[in-house]
Amino acid sequence: xxxxxxxxxxxxxxxxxxxxxxxxxxxxxxxxxxxxxxxxxxxxxxxxxxxxxxxxxxxxxxxxxxxxxxxxxxxxxxxxxxxxxxxxxxxxxxxxxxxxxxxxxxxxxxxxxxxxxxxxxxxxxxxxxxxxxxxxxxxxxxxxxxxxxxxxxxxxxxxxxxxxxxxxxxxxxxxxxxxxxxxxxxxxxxxxxxxxxxxxxxxxxxxxxxxxxxxxxxxxxxxxxxxxxxxxxxxxxxxxxxxxxxxxxxxxxxxxxxxxxxxxxxxxxxxxxxxxxxxxxxxxxxxxxxxxxxxxxxxxxxxxxxxxxxxxxxxxxxxxxxxxxxxxxxxxxxxxxxxxxxxxxxxxxxxx
Amino acid sequence: xxxxxxxxxxxxxxxxxxxxxxxxxxxxxxxxxxxxxxxxxxxxxxxxxxxxxxxxxxxxxxxxxxxxxxxxxxxxxxxxxxxxxxxxxxxxxxxxxxxxxxxxxxxxxxxxxxxxxxxxxxxxxxxxxxxxxxxxxxxxxxxxxxxxxxxxxxxxxxxxxxxxxxxxxxxxxxxxxxxxxxxxxxxxxxxxxxxxxxxxxxxxxxxxxxxxxxxxxxxxxxxxxxxxxxxxxxxxxxxxxxxxxxxxxxxxxxxxxxxxxxxxxxxxxxxxxxxxxxxxxxxxxxxxxxxxx
Numbered sequence: 001x002x003x004x005x006x007x008x009x010x011x012x013x014x015x016x017x018x019x020x021x022x023x024x025x026x027x028x029x030x031x032x033x034x035x036x037x038x039x040x041x042x043x044x045x046x047x048x049x050x051x052x053x054x055x056x057x058x059x060x061x062x063x064x065x066x067x068x069x070x071x072x073x074x075x076x077x078x079x080x081x082x083x084x085x086x087x088x089x090x091x092x093x094x095x096x097x098x099x100x101x102x103x104x105x106x107x108x109x110x111x112x113x114x115x116x117x118x119x120x121x122x123x124x125x126x127x128x129x130x131x132x133x134x135x136x137x138x139x140x141x142x143x144x145x146x147x148x149x150x151x152x153x154x155x156x157x158x159x160x161x162x163x164x165x166x167x168x169x170x171x172x173x174x175x176x177x178x179x180x181x182x183x184x185x186x187x188x189x190x191x192x193x194x195x196x197x198x199x200x201x202x203x204x205x206x207x208x209x210x211x212x213x214x215x216x217x218x219x220x221x222x223x224x225x226x227x228x229x230x231x232x233x234x235x236x237x238x239x240x241x242x243x244x245x246x247x248x249x250x251x252x253x254x255x256x257x258x259x260x261x262x263x264x265x266x267x268x269x270x271x272x273x274x275x276x277x278x279x280x281x282x283x284x285x286x287x288x289x290x291x292x293x294x295x296x297x298x299x300x301x302x303x304x305x306x307x308x309x310x311x312x313x314x315x316x317x318x319x320x321x322x323x324x325x326x327x328x329x330x331x332x333x334x335x336x337x338x339x340x341x342x343x344x345x346x347x348x349x350x351x352x
Numbered sequence: 353x354x355x356x357x358x359x360x361x362x363x364x365x366x367x368x369x370x371x372x373x374x375x376x377x378x379x380x381x382x383x384x385x386x387x388x389x390x391x392x393x394x395x396x397x398x399x400x401x402x403x404x405x406x407x408x409x410x411x412x413x414x415x416x417x418x419x420x421x422x423x424x425x426x427x428x429x430x431x432x433x434x435x436x437x438x439x440x441x442x443x444x445x446x447x448x449x450x451x452x453x454x455x456x457x458x459x460x461x462x463x464x465x466x467x468x469x470x471x472x473x474x475x476x477x478x479x480x481x482x483x484x485x486x487x488x489x490x491x492x493x494x495x496x497x498x499x500x501x502x503x504x505x506x507x508x509x510x511x512x513x514x515x516x517x518x519x520x521x522x523x524x525x526x527x528x529x530x531x532x533x534x535x536x537x538x539x540x541x542x543x544x545x546x547x548x549x550x551x552x553x554x555x556x557x558x559x560x561x562x563x564x565x566x567x568x569x570x571x572x573x574x575x576x577x578x579x580x581x582x583x584x585x586x587x588x589x590x591x592x593x594x595x596x597x598x599x600x601x602x603x604x605x606x607x608x609x610x611x612x613x614x615x616x617x618x619x620x621x622x623x624x625x626x627x628x629x630x631x632x633x634x635x636x637x638x639x640x641x642x643x644x645x
Binding site: 064070124127128129131132134135136138139140142143146147149150165272273276279280283284287312313315316318319320322323326327329330331332 | 380386388434437438440441444445447448449451452453454455456458459460462463573577580581584588613615616618619622623625626629630633634635
């Protein structure tokens with residue numbers, strides 16, 4: 001029993017337990033709130049996207065925070081997951097009637113395809129380092145977006161039809177799944193807050209299992225000192241690939257959940273700005289800090305929506321918040337101030 | 353002949369990219385930061401030139417000079433207020449601040465000028481040069497763009513290599529601590545770098561808006577990303593690299609648009625970038641840095 005408690009609340013695992021409890025508590029709170037009170041449509045419409053961005057933020061944190069490589073194209077993986085899921089869900093809609101099973105299959109398909117993309121991309125990406133690596137991920141993000149922008153895919157009684165760049169599809173009573181820059185239209189909305197919360201929990205489980213394993217320690221060792229890690233026999237490129245592909249899989253899952261929450265979705269949604277937005281969440285929450293990412297994502301995603309009444313000024317306020325927080329967290333005067341207060345209170349406590 | 357036309361317009365587009373890329377590359381070289389707000393300084397320059405010309409009726413040359421002065425000041429103010437306090441901070445904090453500044457500029461422009469697209473007036477020249485019995489048409493604007501780029505390149509190279517401030521800039525790029533010990537004012541040098549980069553952004557703004565005459569608050573983001581790509585393509589931190597990267601990017605983009613596909617031009621440009629970086633991991637003219645244990 002003591003061992004079990006130690007496993008949950010011991011010094012090492014407190015953060016992990018806190019993450020799971022926090023997600024579950026928020027889930028129960030929101031569920032109670034939405035079922036017993038009348039909540040605005042805005043609030044309910046924000047639930048699933050928030051879950052998606054949390055998963056995406058966690059997946060990016062694995063690359064940027066734990067693996068130490070700056071990725072500027074994470075929205076690309078989200079896009080791959082999203083549109084793969086739309087296609088899978090569309091194709092199986094007549095075979096599988098149960099929404100939940102279809103959702104699970106779509107998310108799994110989205111994350112596998114996104115993971116394959118991650119594996120392919122990781123080969124050139126991880127050969128580079130620093131800002132060059134960042135720009136290559138940016139480039140891949142743009143390429144993925146622009147390729148999806150040109151895919152036309154549909155099906156009818158005769159089977160699937162596909163064309164690239166120009167729409168040459170000739171469907172008889174069929175259904176378009178992807179229509180170029182218009183993206184996915186008329187998707188069945190099968191995501192919900194419960195599935196979103198479960199996806200966060202699964203993501204947390206994967207992340208914590210990875211980080212606390214031998215591989216996770218290797219990933220962090222390679223981040224802190226590549227040469228030292230290599231010298232003790234860690235295969236750095238392999239560990240970095242592992243982090244990158246795991247991250248791509250999770251990003252794909254988040255994209256899949258996101259896509260199945262909207263009836264229409266355009267590839268332009270997953271542009272450079274989305275990648276940057278998620279990076280902002282991760283840096284705000286603290287690199288390598290899982291709970292920080294969850295909290296920062298929730299606050300920063302909901303903040304602009306809450307400021308909606310301020311209309312044009314909301315993004316301006318958002319920008320100012322970004323700049324001011326960065327200045328404050330890095331100001332040495334403020335750090336000294338916080339330190340002095342801490343010393344005052346804690347020293348008094350010790351004496352007493 | 354059509355190939356030559358596309359090539360020349362590609363060179364003109366590339367010249368604009370090169371001028372913007374200079375701003376990225378100089379700031380990166382000296383401050384080791386990716387200034388994501390650079391594209392939005394272009395936007396600011398475009399709006400200043402637009403209002404000076406249409407609302408206040410200033411002559412074109414004065415409008416352009418006003419735009420350059422405004423952007424220079426804007427660049428220095430941003431550096432002083434937002435980036436200078438973060439000189440010791442991690443590069444990601446600086447990156448996020450730059451993104452914040454970028455959002456700030458875009459949204460201020462949207463509040464002040466509205467999100468609708470404005471038609472940029474023909475500030476420079478109209479008309480074109482006809483060669484080979486009218487088979488080859490080159491607009492004067494294209495010529496002005498390419499010539500401006502060449503002048504800027506020569507001027508900047510001279511400035512960096514011959515003047516005392518240029519020397520200080522090179523010294524700071526090499527080693528800030530050592531430069532400070534030699535009596536160079538690092539803060540001033542960084543401010544001057546931002547001033548030059550932002551001034552160049554204003555020139556790029558006028559050239560860009562004259563070529564594609566539409567003005568909106570998000571005007572700078574795509575050319576910004578492209579120019580950033582160009583800077584990396586040529587080897588970030590290297591001034592000739594920015595020129596080479598910009599020109600190549602412009603030409604490749606224009607030729608793919610003409611011969612392969614307009615929709616896929618972005619994908620092809622970025623694919624070429626990836627291939628180049630795989631062969632030369634520090635860009636075409638970038639220096640290889642050896643990491644010592």
